[in-house]
Amino acid sequence: MATRRELLAALRAAVGEAAVVWRPEELATYEFDGTVERSVPHAVVLPATAGEVQAVVRACAGLGVPITPRGAGTGLSGGAVAAKRGVVVSTARMRRILEIDPVDRVAVVEPGVANLELSRQAARYGLFYPPDPSSQAACTIGGNVAENAGGPHCLALGVTQNFVLGLEVVTAAGEVRWLGGRSPDPFGYDLRGAFIGSEGTLGIATKVVVRLLPVPPAVVTLLAAFPTVEQACDAVSSIIARGIVPAAMEMMDRLCIEAVEARFAVGYPMDAGAVLLVEVDGLAEEVEGEAGKVRAECLERGATVVRVAASDEERALLWKGRKGAIPALGRLAPNYYIVDGVVPRSRLASVMERVGAISARSGLRIANVFHAGDGNLHPLILFDEREPGAAERVLATAAEIMRVCVEEGGTLSGEHGIGAEKREFMPWLFGAADLENMGRLRGVFGADAARFNPCKVFPGGTGCGEMGSHASAVRAAGPDAYV
Structure with a gap:
């Protein structure tokens, strides 16, 4: 077992002294992500090149020290929290856009590039990068x-998996490898696809080749207000049943509307039980026709108001409210816990009714904002962590909601990952043989479950139940404490 002094010396040799963070007051920044999980690492390194990432991975492997990869720390499943302490490898310094090729419509970027910045730079060529998490300005x-x-x-275009062509990665074994490339149709086993969504358990991406698309020539954004969430859910299914697949279809319930209007005053109807934000894009003549059909379908399903954004400024304001909905909930409660699950569109109304019943039974308010078009739910449980037992009640309530998603034919995550928070739910969907086969993939990349982003994705694991108790103990540890 290495001492802290030995570990820091090895890390400084790999990346230089200025790129190693080790003081307790500095490490506090890296003890959490966007979840309730907490754990302070022994050190954080900020490599600037693939070679430095490789040197860090090899140094930690030689010392038997766990590694946790970290991007911006905006994750919502505990994936960037150092469950077994060790070393956090942050890609924050690797933020160059290396190439934008408007002919092939690809970009080559380093992993620390902010999502929104890529689209801003690609806009000079009339292109954009479609995946757009709500945290895209930071993630x-x-x-x-x-x-x-x-x-x-x-909804219409697909998620990250559909837009990444190739990856340069440093594997958990400390090797630099390319998975895929610039071609959209690689042959052989899809290790690129296996790496995407692996939640930092197989290695660290150091370059990413992504597809870009042309900016749509015309966009129409509609806001529909409904008396109830169930009516809005029915409208979602009926719109897609008519053969219309909008670019986006987002829903917010009354609690979210209350928080958003208090924060942004975007013009959502305050008396609505739910609002549906629908966007269609493409050629102008096609967009106008589809927007008319969406409007008619919403009115048919009980919408009291359907409003079309009259300008780019109004459209941007409507989206500002949607993308700022989750942080705006801080106006309603000191804390919130976000749940990420997926259900079939046809089950949305049923699931939302069950979530409402869970809220009433638990005594916890639950706000709902979600990607309605693909059934990706985000119930947000509002609470005050200062109340005794509040965190335990919230986690139990979240587990109950996840169980409902699975019972209704859905799954455990639409985009936030399994991480630390939902790994014990994996047996609800997968048998022991399934989980064992998934775990075998780690060996292909040289990953040791105990060393490379441990305590993530898979249930069980020695020493994986201690995350929440580490922070206070670590703050009392001296600089020469043993790893």
Whole structure:
């Protein structure tokens, strides 16, 4: 077992002293992501090249120290939290856009590039990068790859998996390898596809080749207000049943509307039980026709108001409310816990009714904002962590909601990943043989379950139940404490 001094010396040799973070007050920044999980690493390194990432991975392997890859830390499943402490490898310094090729419509970027920045730079060529998580101003491409991130505009076009052509990765064995490339149709086993969504358990992406698409020539955004969530859910199914697949179809319930209007004043009807934000894009003549059909379908399903954004500014304001809905909930409660599950569209109304019953039974308010078009739910449980037992009640309520998603024919995650928070739910969907076969893939990349992003994705694991208790103990540890 290495001492802290030995570990820091090895890391400094790999990346230089300035790129190693080790003081307790600095490490506090890296003890959490967007979840309730907490654990302070022994050190954080910020490599600037694939070679430095490789040197860090090899140094930690030699010392037997766990590694946790980290992007912007905006993740919502505990994936970037150092469950067994060890070393966090942050890609924050690797933020160059290396190439934008408008002919082949591809870009080559480093993992620390912010999602939104890529689209901003590609816009000079009339192109954009479609996957757009709500945190796209902050979240990074590397983290999006790790979680196979989605976003509001992924309904018609697809998620990260559909737009990554190739990856340069440092495997858990410390080797630099390319998976895929610039071609959209590679042959052989799809190790690129296996790496995307692996949540940092197989290695660390150091370059990413992505597909870009032309900016649509015309866009129409509609806001429909419904008396109830169930009516809005029915409208979602009926719109797609008519053969219309919008670019985006997002829903917010009354609690979300209340929080958004208090924060942004975007003009959502305050008396609505739910609002549906629908966007269609393409050629102008096609878009106008589809928008008319969407409007008619919403009115047929009980919408009290259907409004079309009259300008780019109004459209941007409507989306500002949607993308700011989750942080706006801080106006309603000191804390919130976000649940990420997927159900078939046809079961949306039933599931939302069951979520409402869970809220009433638990005594916890639950706000709902979600990608309605593909059934990706995000119930947000509002609470105050200062209340005794509040966190335990919230986690139990979240588990109950996840169980409902599975019972209704859905799955455990649409875009946030399994991480630390839902790994114990994996046997609800997968048998022991399934999980064992998934785990074998780690060996292909040289990954040791105890060393490379341990305690993520798969249930069980020695020492994986200690995350929440580490923070206070670590703050009292001196700089020479043993790893």
